[in-house]
Amino acid sequence: MMLRLLVVVLLLANLGYYAWTRGGLAVFGTEPARFSEREPQRLTQQVRPQMLQIRKDESPKP
Known part of the structure; x- marks a missing residue:
């Protein structure tokens, strides 16, 4: 009975x-x-899209 209820709820x-x-x-x-x-x-809806800057990640990798 419980399995049937679970199947119905999931469906x-x-x-x-x-x-x-x-x-x-x-x-x-x-x-x-x-x-x-x-x-x-x-x-x-964008707020100041001209301020967007894409930068390369230059942090050293360990």
């Missing part, structure tokens, strides 16, 4: 995760970031 969790990743739960306000955030909105 429901997997179905819920599948629905969430496909955007099926967007009507409830829950959706993955890839559906709610697109590039134009993300670009406008």
